[in-house]
Amino acid sequence: MWIEGQVVSRQDWSDKLFSLRIKADIGDFIAGQFIKLSQVVDDKRIGRAYSLVNPPGTDYIEILAVAVNDGQLSPNLQALEVGDSIDVATKATGFMTLDELPKNEQKGKHLWFIATGTAVGPFISMMATNEPWQSYDKVILVYGVREVQDLAYLQLLKQFEVDHPEQFKLVLSVTREPFADAFNQRIPELVVNGELESKTGININSSDSQVMLCGNPGMISEMQQLLTDKGLVKNLRRAPGQITVEKYW
Numbered sequence: 152m153w154i155e156g157q158v159v160s161r162q163d164w165s166d167k168l169f170s171l172r173i174k175a176d177i178g179d180f181i182a183g184q185f186i187k188l189s190q191v192v193d194d195k196r197i198g199r200a201y202s203l204v205n206p207p208g209t210d211y212i213e214i215l216a217v218a219v220n221d222g223q224l225s226p227n228l229q230a231l232e233v234g235d236s237i238d239v240a241t242k243a244t245g246f247m248t249l250d251e252l253p254k255n256e257q258k259g260k261h262l263w264f265i266a267t268g269t270a271v272g273p274f275i276s277m278m279a280t281n282e283p284w285q286s287y288d289k290v291i292l293v294y295g296v297r298e299v300q301d302l303a304y305l306q307l308l309k310q311f312e313v314d315h316p317e318q319f320k321l322v323l324s325v326t327r328e329p330f331a332d333a334f335n336q337r338i339p340e341l342v343v344n345g346e347l348e349s350k351t352g353i354n355i356n357s358s359d360s361q362v363m364l365c366g367n368p369g370m371i372s373e374m375q376q377l378l379t380d381k382g383l384v385k386n387l388r389r390a391p392g393q394i395t396v397e398k399y400w
Contacts, residue, residue: 152240152241153189153238153239153240153241154175154176154177154238154239154240154241155175155236155237155238155239156173156174156175156188156212156236156237156238156239157173157174157175157234157235157236157237158171158172158173158174158231158232158233158234158235158236158237159172159173159174159211159233160172160233161231161232161233164300164301164302164303165298165300165301167217167218167229168215168216168217168218168269168300168301168303169215169216169217169218169228169229170204170213170214170215170216170303171213171214171216171228171231171237172205172211172212172213173188173211173212173213173214173237173239174210174211175211175212175239177212177239177240177241177242177243178241178242179207180203180207180242180243181207181243181245181248181250182203182206182207182248182249182273182276182277182279182280182282183202183245183247183248183249183273183274183276183277184202184203184243184244184245184247184248184273185200185201185202185203185243185244185245185273186200186201186203186212186214186239186240186243187199187200187201187239187240188201188214188224188228188237188238188239188240189224189237189238189239189240190224190227190237190238191238192223192224192227197223197224198224198238198240199223199224199225201214201215201216201272202214202215202245202269202270202272202273202276202365203243203272203273203276204272204273204275204276204304205276205279206276206277206279206280207280212239214272215269215271215272215303215304216228216229216269217268217269245397247273247363247365247395247396247397248277249277249282249283249286251386251388251395252361252363252386252395253361253386253391253392253393257391258286258287258361259287259358259359259360259361259393260287260288260289260359261287261288261289261290261291261353261355261359261360261361262283262286262287262289262290262291262361262363263291263293263355263360263361263362263363264277264278264290264291264292264293264363264365265293265338265362265363265364265365265366265370265374266292266293266294266295266364266365266366267294267295267296267338267365267366267367267370267399268295268296268301268366268367268399269303269399270365270366270367270397270399271292271294271303271304271365273365273397274292274363274365275304275307275308278290278292278311278319284315284318287318287361288318289318289319289320289351289353290315290318290319290320291319291320291321291322291351291353292308292311292319292320292321292322293322293324293338293341293347294308294321294322294323294324295323295324295325295326295337295338295366295370296323296324296325296326297325297326297327298325298327298328299325299328299330301325302323302325302330308321309321320351320353322334322341322347322350322351324336324337324338324341334346334350337370338370338374339370339373339374339377342355342374342377343377355378355381355383356381356382356383357381357382357383357384357393360383360393361386361393361395362374362378362383362393362394362395363395363396363397364394364395364396364397365396365397365399366398366399367398367399368398368399371396371398375394375396378393378394379394
């Protein structure tokens with residue numbers, strides 16, 4: 152179930168937010184899936200799931216994490232240096248992938264990625280593949296954080312804007328301090344007051360939109376209700392819809 156991985160690089164975004172790139176042969180996976188990392192602490196194995204930021208086809212895995220003061224694993228992960236080892240599950244899993252979205256006439260033409268905090272990771276993995284750009288007319292990432300230092304991978308996201316200038320729209324929200332070109336309101340508030348649709352020039356509706364929500368349960372709960380009020384329904388295999396959800400704690 153576990154293989155040994157080796158840290159090959161790390162990036163510290165803030166005093167608690169960090170990325171680890173780990174050399175580990177986990178086999179094939181689908182963008183949007185997660186992997187478990189594990190350590191044995193006091194003779195007890197502690198494992199936690201982390202979404203993969205890297206796209207399929209890379210020879211490493213990359214995770215974005217925040218160190219929780221009383222966490223059983225995350226502080227140990229933050230302490231890892233290049234060359235250190237960490238146990239990695241042999242296979243990624245998870246169903247928040249583009250494969251699970253409706254196809255053909257039910258697909259819609261606009262793909263919304265809505266994330267808070269570290270939940271931006273799986274969306275970066277998806278955007279690093281060809282699939283969203285080949286399948287949708289517009290791809291919109293709405294990325295909400297508390298402080299500017301929490302905006303991980305911002306340069307990479309700006310590069311997506313360069314690579315897909317007519318197709319990609321990036322909307323940032325930083326709630327606790329000002330930041331150029333970013334909103335300072337929570338994402339659900341931007342839906343209620345209409346500023347999200349005004350900023351992007353794209354309406355969220357049941358005929359055109361697929362919305363993937365990933366992040367804290369409060370945001371997801373509010374957004375699900377707002378989207379339901381707009382006529383969107385949860386996407387299920389047995390009943391295709393427009394809302395796909397993954398909570399991050």
